[in-house]
Amino acid sequence: MNTPEDKTNIALLGFMGSGKTTAGKRLARRLHRQFLDTDRMIEELLGLTVREIFRKYGEARFRGEEALLISKMAAATRHAVIATGGGVVLNPQNIENLKRSSWLILLDPPLELLLKRLTGKKNRPLLSTGPDPATTAARLLVQRQPLYRAAAEIVIPVEAGENADDTVAKIIHQLQMRGIIYADNHHR
């Protein structure tokens, strides 16, 4: 069982292209914390890329691995910065597990910025499922936006023209304001 004191991780939520991995790495460096990326961990576990996992075993298998990993992290991972996959919110159990050990931070860029960042990227299997990636992304975002908002404890708007350091500064500011980390970046 987790206690409130176990809520020591910072987990980044958001749609594909919202900057979870880039901002997460920098945030971890700034806070002197370990950085973990659930997609990369699943890839290492299976020895395949996310794209290959989807192709070989299907989305359901990927979601199963993702859910298992997140429940293990809730039990064992502390004081880390975690970048989650964009579909993590599809399973309410994932959110429940994440919340037991992590503060959930949503990176929230507008659709136009997401589309710009996702253009030409070949590593997102879900975006190759519809007529074209932009239409699929827009449809998925409309479906998921309510889930991201319901799950997030802190929402960070990400604007066009801001870089990862700007996003990280906003995250740190919010964490300090809420007393989750102290001004010197040491955590509770």
Ligand code: S3P
């Ligand atoms: C997915 C997002 C991806 C990855 C997988 C499924 C999704 O992660 O987990 O391709 O359903 O949105 P990123 O958000 O890191 O691209």
